[in-house]
Amino acid sequence: xxxxxxxxxxxxxxxxxxxxxxxxxxxxxxxxxxxxxxxxxxxxxxxxxxxxxxxxxxxxxxxxxxxxxxxxxxxxxxxxxxxxxxxxxxxxxxxxxxxxxxxxxxxxxxxxxxxxxxxxxxxxxxxxxxxxxxxxxxxxxxxxxxxxxxxxxxxxxxxxxxxxxxxxxxxxxxxxxxxxxxxxxxxxxxxxxxxxxxxxxxxxxxxxxxxxxxxxxxxxxxxxxxxxxxxxxxxxxxxxxxxxxxxxxxxxxxxxxxxxxxxxxxxxxxxxxxxxxxxxxxxxxxxxxxxxxxxxxxxxxxxxxxxxxxxxxxxxxxxxxxxxxxxxxxxxxxxxxxxxxxxxxxxxxxxxxx
Amino acid sequence: xxxxxxxxxxxxxxxxxxxxxxxxxxxxxxxxxxxxxxxxxxxxxxxxxxxxxxxxxxxxxxxxxxxxxxxxxxxxxxxxxxxxxxxxxxxxxxxxxxxxxxxxxxxxxxxxxxxxxxxxxxxxxxxxxxxxxxxxxxxxxxxxxxxxxxxxxxxxxxxxxxxxxxxxxxxxxxxxxxxxxxxxxxxxxxxxxxxxxxxxxxxxxxxxxxxxxxxxxxxxxxxxxxxxxxxxxxxxxxxxxxxxxxxxxxxxxxxxxxxxxxxxxxxxxxxxxxxxxxxxxxxxxxxxxxxxxxxxxxxxxxxxxxxxxxxxxxxxxxxxxxxxxxxxxxxxxxxxxxxxxxxxxxxxxxxxxxxxxxxxxxxxxxxxxxxxxxxxxxxxxxxxxxxxxxxxxxxxxxxxxxxxxxxxxxxxxxxxxxxxxxxxxxxxxxxxxxxxxxxxxxxxxxxxxxxxxxxxxxxxxxxxxxxxxxxxxxxxxxxxxxxxxxxxxxxxxxxx
Numbered sequence: 138x139x140x141x142x143x144x145x146x147x148x149x150x151x152x153x154x155x156x157x158x159x160x161x162x163x164x165x166x167x168x169x170x171x172x173x174x175x176x177x178x179x180x181x182x183x184x185x186x187x188x189x190x191x192x193x194x195x196x197x198x199x200x201x202x203x204x205x206x207x208x209x210x211x212x213x214x215x216x217x218x219x220x221x222x223x224x225x226x227x228x229x230x231x232x233x234x235x236x237x238x239x240x241x242x243x244x245x246x247x248x249x250x251x252x253x254x255x256x257x258x259x260x261x262x263x264x265x266x267x268x269x270x271x272x273x274x275x276x277x278x279x280x281x282x283x284x285x286x287x288x289x290x291x292x293x294x295x296x297x298x299x300x301x302x303x304x305x306x307x308x309x310x311x312x313x314x315x316x317x318x319x320x321x322x323x324x325x326x327x328x329x330x331x332x333x334x335x336x337x338x339x340x341x342x343x344x345x346x347x348x349x350x351x352x353x354x355x356x357x358x359x360x361x362x363x364x365x366x367x368x369x370x371x372x373x374x375x376x377x378x379x380x381x382x383x384x385x386x387x388x389x390x391x392x393x394x395x396x397x398x399x400x401x402x403x404x405x406x407x408x409x410x411x412x413x414x415x416x417x418x419x420x421x422x423x424x425x426x427x428x429x430x431x432x433x434x435x436x437x438x439x440x441x442x443x444x445x446x447x448x449x450x451x452x453x454x455x456x457x458x459x460x461x462x463x464x465x466x467x468x469x470x471x472x473x474x475x476x477x478x479x480x481x482x483x484x485x486x487x488x489x490x491x
Numbered sequence: 492x493x494x495x496x497x498x499x500x501x502x503x504x505x506x507x508x509x510x511x512x513x514x515x516x517x518x519x520x521x522x523x524x525x526x527x528x529x530x531x532x533x534x535x536x537x538x539x540x541x542x543x544x545x546x547x548x549x550x551x552x553x554x555x556x557x558x559x560x561x562x563x564x565x566x567x568x569x570x571x572x573x574x575x576x577x578x579x580x581x582x583x584x585x586x587x588x589x590x591x592x593x594x595x596x597x598x599x600x601x602x603x604x605x606x607x608x609x610x611x612x613x614x615x616x617x618x619x620x621x622x623x624x625x626x627x628x629x630x631x632x633x634x635x636x637x638x639x640x641x642x643x644x645x646x647x648x649x650x651x652x653x654x655x656x657x658x659x660x661x662x663x664x665x666x667x668x669x670x671x672x673x674x675x676x677x678x679x680x681x682x683x684x685x686x687x688x689x690x691x692x693x694x695x696x697x698x699x700x701x702x703x704x705x706x707x708x709x710x711x712x713x714x715x716x717x718x719x720x721x722x723x724x725x726x727x728x729x730x731x732x733x734x735x736x737x738x739x740x741x742x743x744x745x746x747x748x749x750x751x752x753x754x755x756x757x758x759x760x761x762x763x764x765x766x767x768x769x770x771x772x773x774x775x776x777x778x779x780x781x782x783x784x785x786x787x788x789x790x791x792x793x794x795x796x797x798x799x800x801x802x803x804x805x806x807x808x809x810x811x812x813x814x815x816x817x818x819x820x821x822x823x824x825x826x827x828x829x830x831x832x833x834x835x836x837x838x839x840x841x842x843x844x845x846x847x848x849x850x851x852x853x854x855x856x857x858x859x860x861x862x863x864x865x866x867x868x869x870x871x872x873x874x875x876x877x878x879x880x881x882x883x884x885x886x887x888x889x890x891x892x893x894x895x896x897x898x899x900x901x902x903x904x905x906x907x908x909x910x911x912x913x914x915x916x917x918x919x920x921x922x923x924x925x926x927x928x929x930x931x932x933x934x935x936x937x938x939x940x941x942x943x944x945x946x947x948x949x950x951x952x953x954x955x956x957x958x959x960x961x962x963x964x965x966x967x968x969x970x971x972x973x974x975x976x977x978x979x980x981x982x983x984x985x986x987x
Contacts, residue, residue, distance in 0.1 A: 193847065193849065194743075194744060195740035195741075195743050195744045195848070195849070196740075196847050196848055196849060196878075197743060198847070218746060241688070241693075247687065248687060251661070251665060252687070252688065254693055254696060255661065255664075255665050264940065268936045268940075269936075270936050270937050270940055271937065272937065274912070274913065274914055275847060275912060276845040276846065276847060276877070276878050276879075276912075276913050276914055276917070277657065277658060277845070277876075277877035277878060277879075278653055278657060278662065278845045278874070278877050278878070278879045278914075278917035278918050279845060279913075279914040279916070279917060280650065280651045280700045280914075280916050280917065280918060280919070280920055280921070281914050281915050281916050281921055281925075281929060281932050281933075282921070282929065282932070282933060282937070282941050282959070282960065283697060283700070283701055283704075283705075283941055283944050283945075283960075284651075284664070284696050284697055284699065284700055284701075285697075285940065285941075285944065287664070287693050287696035287697070288692055288693055288696065288697050290693055290696075291688070291691075291692070291693055292692055292693075296692075307748065308743075308746035308747070308748065309746070311746065330606045330607075333608060333717070334605060334606075334608065334628070334629055334630065334717055335629075335717055336717045336718070336719050336720040336785065336786055337786070338785075338786060338789070355785070355786070355788075355789050356788060356789045356792040356793070357792075358788035358789065358791065358792050359785065359786045359788040359789040359792075361788075362786065362787075362788045363786070399686075400684065400686030400687060400688050400689070401685065401686045402607055402685040402686060403607060403686075404606050404607055418687060421686050421687045422686075422687070441685070442684065442685035442686075443684065443685055443686045444684060444686065444689060444690045446690070458690045458691065459690040461690060461691050462680075462681075464674075464678050464680045465680060465682075465691065465694070468680075468692075468694065468947065468948065469691055469692055471946075471947035471948070472692060472944065472947045474947070475940070475943035475944055475946065475947045476940070476943070487691065488691070
């Protein structure tokens with residue numbers, strides 16, 4: 138497929154849907170159909186709206202149409218030794234830029250470099266009235282108007298159809314290395330917190346229940362010095378390890394049981410929930426494979442101030458995302474109304490009435 | 492001199508009734524309504540705009556804040572939240588028929604959690620006080636606006652403040668984890684969470700930089716970073732400002748993200764040098780200050796690389812600070828640039844546009860031409876790494892017409908930034924100051940969407956009315972005026 142601009146066509150289709158109104162289900166590369174709640178509606182294919190519009194390596198900015206494959210974007214950046222520092226997971230060959238932003242999914246580097254939302258500079262979108270609107274821009278600092286672009290991150294397409302996205306990009310580190318330490322989950326949490334208070338070039342962590350893997354990124358000298366300081370065994374294929382983890386091809390993820398994603402304070406002690414655990418992000422992201430009843434998982438997580446997402450499997454018509462307190466839910470409904478007054482976009486994908 | 496204040500009309504208010512009701516909610520000393528007591532609140536850091544409010548309330552508990560908001564919501568009285576009043580865009584300018592809600596008494600650091608690297612603070616805590624409290628733990632709070640001694644974290648969140656370290660460490664929005672806000676209806680809500688993300692829409696991001704229009708900031712949890720093992724600064728002088736701009740791109744192309752990358756032009760260099768004697772080369776057309784930080788090994792490698800790049804880019808002189816004292820001296824000139832320029836003329840007006848860096852030469856050239864045309868000198872101080880320009884227009888407010896000419900010149904600079912693909916405000920906010928330029932930055936569809944977002948939080952439009960987002964009517968009237976400006980500069984550029 139080649140680059141093309143089908144924004145006019147998309148806008149006409151949204152206008153028609155708003156006029157009816159008909160529910161619309163936005164689809165990019167269909168790589169994340171497993172994620173979120175079941176959604177019904179006429180499919181709006183945005184994958185055809187693709188192509189890099191502007192890439193200025195020395196400005197650290199890339200702008201592309203939302204249907205651009207993530208892999209195409211990453212290749213263009215790699216040619217200039219740059220990267221998307223939030224290391225977005227693809228979860229499938231067709232993964233697009235728009236879907237990545239709509240889901241706000243980030244990979245192993247997130248706890249150190251930031252999430253997708255942190256790198257978003259601007260976007261163009263079609264709102265529920267069929268208007269094509271542009272927010273933010275291509276510059277690093279911009280406080281004109283409300284931060285509508287970032288609001289699209291993680292909104293799961295319930296507020297608008299993304300047309301174009303501008304992201305801040307970063308240079309790839311000169312060197313990377315991965316260390317492996319045979320320590321328990323509790324020991325790993327303690328160790329990670331001690332290290333986090335020092336100036337160390339750590340860029341990813343993973344504890345899979347039996348060992349801690351730690352990635353170092355920076356100049357060759359900085360990586361070498363940190364390796365000496367931290368000890369452990371060197372892992373031979375560093376890049377492949379983190380890529381498999383990011384894409385959930387690590388052996389831990391081979392399961393038919395429900396997969397939970399828990400977001401917690403990084404120093405939360407191991408939770409008393411039955412199942413298999415894998416920790417990332419210095420302890421702030423915890424994957425749990427468990428058939429425990431959802432209310433039990435949610436109650437345990439709520440107790441420590443975190444939130445749980447039923448990431449894969451389980452009941453996709455139930456509460457996939459942590460239910461919101463009444464006050465926040467009201468603001469969510471008001472915002473949905475503000476962007477999508479006819480309620481046409483991805484109805485129920487995030488919460489039942491959004 | 493007093494500028495006209497936009498859009499402050501509202502239904503007439505029963506002042507005695509309002510004061511009586513407020514007195515029931517807060518202690519006597521926390522309510523100001525006498526003219527002389529209101530005077531210190533009449534403006535913020537943008538002193539050209541002044542207005543007296545009906546009253547100022549200084550609550551000291553969140554329950555009082557909630558009660559005041561509930562009352563104002565019930566009787567339809569505008570509320571303007573205020574931190575330290577250091578903002579540069581008039582965001583805290585009072586409403587003449589409204590109440591100023593000062594958060595000054597909320598100045599406690601509630602908790603520093605060194606393990607989680609978080610500080611939970613009240614909104615009236617000063618930016619620098621956070622880093623000072625974190626310092627014994629080897630941690631600091633990265634965003635460092637130039638007013639950091641005085642400005643408060645609540646205001647930083649409202650404005651999404653930046654500083655000189657943004658390119659590497661981000662803005663306020665990148666460095667906060669949780670907010671407690673109070674809605675206009677008096678409801679206390681928690682945005683964000685104890686983890687790195689939270690379910691649902693990113694209201695934490697939406698609230699950041701919303702200029703007091705969506706809610707009142709009641710508590711902030713900021714992220715702390717380990718203090719870098721080492722920081723080193725290089726000063727480079729250039730005979731040509733274009734070459735200096737190119738050197739910035741060369742550093743980034745080499746894969747280095749400096750902690751700070753600042754540029755000053757000749758007028759700014761000379762003003763700073765005369766004021767603080769930082770040892771800057773007075774005859775240079777531009778200087779660059781490039782700071783790299785991190786581990787010892789990383790800094791050593793980057794310093795060598797940056798020196799080579801600067802020489803190759805044609806720097807006439809490249810100096811590396813030999814020690815911490817010299818590093819301080821190099822920075823002293825930059826940090827004193829605004830007051831230094833202030834010594835050159837009775838008044839100066841600080842602009843805040845951002846542009847894609849590649850357009851720097853053309854934008855500076857046009858600013859120079861406009862400077863001639865308006866007969867007003869400009870010193871340029873520039874966060875070069877992230878494209879944030881701070882042209883300082885020199886003027887004398889006592890000369891009839893000079894303020895008006897300055898504002899007209901400033902407006903042209905901001906429009907120039909928009910036409911170059913940038914923005915009218917990088918870090919100071921829109922407030923009342925740049926409300927007209929919002930009409931150049933956004934079309935009516937975007938503005939209508941902003942108003943819809945505002946209504947989702949504050950249906951009656953009582954929080955900070957008349958700021959940040961212009962009415963469509965106002966833009967339509969301005970649009971008619973703009974035709975007289977004639978041709979747009981940079982007509983050949985793409986606009987998106």
